Amino acid sequence: xxxxxxxxxxxxxxxxxxxxxxxxxxxxxxxxxxxxxxxxxxxxxxxxxxxxxxxxxxxxxxxxxxxxxxxxxxxxxxxxxxxxxxxxxxxxxxxxxxxxxxxxxxxxxxxxxxxxxxxxxxxxxxxxxxxxxxxxxxxxxxxxxxxxxxxxxxxxxxxxxxxxxxxxxxxxxxxxxxxxxxxxxxxxxxxxxxxxxxxxxxxxxxxxxxxxxxxxxxxxxxxxxxxxxxxxxxxxxxxxxxxxxxxxxxxxxxxxxxxxxxxxxxxxxxxxxxxxxxxxxxxxxxxxxxxxxxxxxxxxxxxxxxxxxxxxxxxxxxxxxxxxxxxxxxxxxxxxxxxxxxxxxxxxxxxxxxxxxxxxxxxxxxxxxxxxxxxxxxxxxxxxxxxxxxxxxxxxxxxxxxxxxxxxxxxxxxxxxxxxxxxxxxxxxxxxxxxxxxxxxxxxxxxxxxxxxxxxxxxxxxxxxxxxxxxxxxxxxxxxxxxxxxxxxxxxxxxxxxxxxxxxxxxxxxxxxxxxxxxxxxx
Numbered sequence: 001x002x003x004x005x006x007x008x009x010x011x012x013x014x015x016x017x018x019x020x021x022x023x024x025x026x027x028x029x030x031x032x033x034x035x036x037x038x039x040x041x042x043x044x045x046x047x048x049x050x051x052x053x054x055x056x057x058x059x060x061x062x063x064x065x066x067x068x069x070x071x072x073x074x075x076x077x078x079x080x081x082x083x084x085x086x087x088x089x090x091x092x093x094x095x096x097x098x099x100x101x102x103x104x105x106x107x108x109x110x111x112x113x114x115x116x117x118x119x120x121x122x123x124x125x126x127x128x129x130x131x132x133x134x135x136x137x138x139x140x141x142x143x144x145x146x147x148x149x150x151x152x153x154x155x156x157x158x159x160x161x162x163x164x165x166x167x168x169x170x171x172x173x174x175x176x177x178x179x180x181x182x183x184x185x186x187x188x189x190x191x192x193x194x195x196x197x198x199x200x201x202x203x204x205x206x207x208x209x210x211x212x213x214x215x216x217x218x219x220x221x222x223x224x225x226x227x228x229x230x231x232x233x234x235x236x237x238x239x240x241x242x243x244x245x246x247x248x249x250x251x252x253x254x255x256x257x258x259x260x261x262x263x264x265x266x267x268x269x270x271x272x273x274x275x276x277x278x279x280x281x282x283x284x285x286x287x288x289x290x291x292x293x294x295x296x297x298x299x300x301x302x303x304x305x306x307x308x309x310x311x312x313x314x315x316x317x318x319x320x321x322x323x324x325x326x327x328x329x330x331x332x333x334x335x336x337x338x339x340x341x342x343x344x345x346x347x348x349x350x351x352x353x354x355x356x357x358x359x360x361x362x363x364x365x366x367x368x369x370x371x372x373x374x375x376x377x378x379x380x381x382x383x384x385x386x387x388x389x390x391x392x393x394x395x396x397x398x399x400x401x402x403x404x405x406x407x408x409x410x411x412x413x414x415x416x417x418x419x420x421x422x423x424x425x426x427x428x429x430x431x432x433x434x435x436x437x438x439x440x441x442x443x444x445x446x447x448x449x450x451x452x453x454x455x456x457x458x459x460x461x462x463x464x465x466x467x468x469x470x471x472x473x474x475x476x477x478x479x480x481x482x483x484x485x486x487x488x489x490x491x492x493x494x495x496x497x498x499x500x501x502x503x504x505x506x507x508x509x510x511x512x513x514x515x516x517x518x519x520x521x522x523x
Contacts, residue, residue, distance in 0.1 A: 030154030064116025073399020088121025093182035100172030145326035218242035282408030287416030325376035335500035344373030420477035427473035
């Protein structure tokens with residue numbers, strides 16, 4: 001099978017079938033973010049996991065994924081995106097089996113790290129291949145819309161599937177479910193998905209690999225620590241170290257002709273804006289998820305599986321929002337649709353700012369409106385970035401967008417989580433019953449989960465008062481975080497209008513002229 005170098009060639013049934021195949025790894029990688037939510041208690045009992053090991057089981061996947069995205073995007077441009085996809089699928093499937101049958105916490109942590117490495121190969125390869133297969137603007141926009149909707153839905157689906165599997169099988173089943181899909185990908189991708197690579201990539205910059213990881217990993221880690229525990233020396237040092245290595249990485253990229261990140265990408269007007277906008281969008285998305293999941297469980301008192309099932313309701317709206325936004329952007333200036341998505345997301349936050357301590361449907365409606373607006377933005381700016389990127393640099397462009405997603409999510413949880421936590425602590429201290437022991441006050445002040453556990457150990461009326469005060473304080477904290485999130489989204493709307501409004505006139509679509517022919521590769 002050879003690549004198609006005809007400008008604006010319309011995709012046929014083969015390409016759409018290939019898209020369905022490519023959605024398999026995308027769905028599984030996004031599900032793997034949340035698949036451990038229900039499995040971790042059983043894993044902890046079976047493998048005798050310590051508190052520190054439990055944190056690493058959760059976090060090592062995301063760290064490996066975020067740290068290697070830029071490297072894998074550049075590598076795919078050089079060795080072939082389909083080849084990298086298949087290597088990643090093989091690693092992801094093998095690591096899933098290893099994780100399912102892990103005999104110790106250390107084995108499971110190592111398997112989760114390999115899963116993250118595999119995920120880092122799958123994400124940019126998949127998006128870049130979509131860019132290469134769909135050369136027609138309208139078809140590419142539709143494909144990216146479907147891609148974005150599946151990615152958003154997979155995160156919500158992961159926790160539900162985890163709960164379902166654990167009700168019928170042992171904890172290893174949450175990992176083994178990946179294997180059939182990866183086998184299917186390994187069989188079908190060579191038949192349906194053509195290969196694409198940069199015909200003149202230059203030498204691979206090995207020095208930039210550790211530099212990029214040294215920049216990304218401390219930043220992500222520092223933001224996670226800040227979200228969990230607030231300001232600390234460790235989080236400050238991590239953020240500072242990431243900033244220093246980030247500056248060194250950028251300096252190296254600017255000074256090399258064979259840079260890992262092509263400077264040509266940022267010469268395309270609108271590409272940098274697309275990364276900024278997707279970072280703002282995922283900031284708002286993950287910031288809201290930080291509160292709504294806790295609200296369902298700790299304020300409304302739902303069990304984990306019940307909360308996960310209810311959290312699927314907003315995903316129905318999300319599934320329609322991304323494709324609908326891409327269709328609308330074909331009729332209206334993209335800048336106005338992106339701006340509208342930000343405004344809709346801000347309206348969703350406005351609804352969340354009105355919830356009380358017993359407002360299930362208001363929370364679900366607010367989350368659905370918010371997610372619909374955000375996913376519409378993500379779909380459109382992803383499509384914009386890929387349309388602006390030269391075809392031979394699609395892997396690098398995809399990896400930069402995915403890295404923006406990771407940064408935005410971590411930053412949203414850190415900033416909005418800190419706002420909510422500060423308000424919660426101030427309110428709960430002011431409204432907690434008087435005369436409580438110092439230990440009980442400490443447990444109440446830390447988190448809503450801690451307040452729930454503390455209240456369970458107190459006498460009936462006192463415990464009820466503590467729990468009511470904590471739930472009210474958390475809801476008030478969520479209100480202020482929602483106000484902050486809405487302001488960020490309104491800022492995104494202003495940035496989108498300013499940077500994208502004249503883009504159509506200023507930057508003709510890259511496919512209006514023949515692209516550099518990619519290297520033909522036989523399947």
